Amino acid sequence: MDRFVFFGGKGGVGKTTVASAYGVQSARDGLETLLVSTDPAHSTADVFGQPFDDDPTPVEGYDGLSAMELDPEAEVDRHMRDIKAAMSDQVSPAIVNEIDRQIELAHRTPGAYEAALFDRFIDVMRESDDYDRVVFDTSPTGGTLRLLALPDLLQSWVDRLREKRRESVDLFEKAAIGDSDPRTTMTGDPIVQRLTERKETFEFAGRVLAEQAQFFLVLNPDDLSIAESRRALDDLEDADLSVGGLVVNKVAPAPEAGERGTGATYLRERHRAEQARLDRIHAEFDRPVVAVLEQRAGVDGTDLLAALVDELDLGTPVDPSPT
Numbered sequence: 001m002d003r004f005v006f007f008g009g010k011g012g013v014g015k016t017t018v019a020s021a022y023g024v025q026s027a028r029d030g031l032e033t034l035l036v037s038t039d040p041a042h043s044t045a046d047v048f049g050q051p052f053d054d055d056p057t058p059v060e061g062y063d064g065l066s067a068m069e070l071d072p073e074a075e076v077d078r079h080m081r082d083i084k085a086a087m088s089d090q091v092s093p094a095i096v097n098e099i100d101r102q103i104e105l106a107h108r109t110p111g112a113y114e115a116a117l118f119d120r121f122i123d124v125m126r127e128s129d130d131y132d133r134v135v136f137d138t139s140p141t142g143g144t145l146r147l148l149a150l151p152d153l154l155q156s157w158v159d160r161l162r163e164k165r166r167e168s169v170d171l172f173e174k175a176a177i178g179d180s181d182p183r184t185t186m187t188g189d190p191i192v193q194r195l196t197e198r199k200e201t202f203e204f205a206g207r208v209l210a211e212q213a214q215f216f217l218v219l220n221p222d223d224l225s226i227a228e229s230r231r232a233l234d235d236l237e238d239a240d241l242s243v244g245g246l247v248v249n250k251v252a253p254a255p256e257a258g259e260r261g262t263g264a265t266y267l268r269e270r271h272r273a274e275q276a277r278l279d280r281i282h283a284e285f286d287r288p289v290v291a292v293l294e295q296r297a298g299v300d301g302t303d304l305l306a307a308l309v310d311e312l313d314l315g316t317p318v319d320p321s322p323t
């Protein structure tokens with residue numbers, strides 16, 4: 001069973017809405033489910049008509065469903081504080097201010113934003129023993145997925161650092177104690193410890209994402225969203241992660257055959273163009289289209305959720321597989 005399910009896709013395609021519908025289905029199928037949202041706009045709160053914060057809270061009216069909302073800005077700040085604190089123990093006081101400035105600059109890039117959230121996702125995955133399924137309403141992409149290759153790199157840093165430290169301990173002790181045997185190990189080195197922790201964190205994430213996670217891409221039948229999904233799919237496949245399929249959302253319904261007038265003409269034309277794009281999606285992506293959801297008019301929040309829960313059928317297998 002996939003314990004961790006991610007819904008990726010371009011801004012506004014419907015990730016939060018679809019992830020929420022999927023979360024409701026999972027809970028309905030008897031899985032203790034946690035929905036994790038990253039929307040600064042509190043969309044999950046809108047979907048369920050209930051506020052959430054960064055602690056899991058039961059969703060009213062849905063047995064077995066809890067939700068939490070992570071605030072990306074707060075995660076970036078927290079990430080920055082952690083790194084500053086770790087660095088200030090390890091560098092001389094004279095350069096702490098300069099290092100702090102560099103860390104702040106590095107955290108103003110979009111990649112840092114995503115990386116900070118990814119760190120938090122890893123914490124959530126680590127602390128999710130109470131849940132059979134955790135649904136994320138966004139998915140790591142490009143640069144963040146490349147962090148999964150970091151353990152090998154970090155291991156070689158750790159090894160080299162250990163070797164350098166050993167050499168300098170040797171020299172230091174030789175100078176201090178003449179001919180007696182020098183110590184050959186360094187214990188409690190804060191830099192080695194930090195690198196080793198980071199290595200283990202990304203190792204854990206890589207293992208869990210490869211063995212227990214499923215990714216779905218949400219897209220709309222428009223060219224930009226299709227292009228973005230193509231990139232996201234390539235990134236996920238490069239990282240050897242399992243993409244369950246594509247959810248095409250906000251597809252225009254067709255007007256009745258006899259309908260005439262400007263509105264019907266517009267809708268007919270739009271429907272025709274979107275169906276052509278849907279055909280292209282079927283033909284060009286090597287992953288299946290697992291759901292096609294219509295654009296609903298005049299509904300949002302809880303009503304939209306109710307409509308989509310019945311329409312979405314991605315399956316929520318309940319048979320636990322050995323982990």
Ligand SMILES: Nc1ncnc2c1ncn2[C@@H]1O[C@H](COP(=O)(O)OP(=O)(O)OP(=O)(O)O)[C@@H](O)[C@H]1O
Binds near residue numbers: 018137
């Ligand atoms: N099938 C649908 N029919 C009608 N409206 C929809 C549908 N799916 C989503 N919406 C609406 O589209 C808007 C964007 O949806 P949602 O917030 O789920 O997208 P998102 O991909 O999570 O956005 P973001 O990238 O900003 O987080 C919302 O107002 C939502 O109610």
Ligand SMILES: [Mg+2]
Binds near residue numbers: 137
């Ligand atoms: Mg969203």
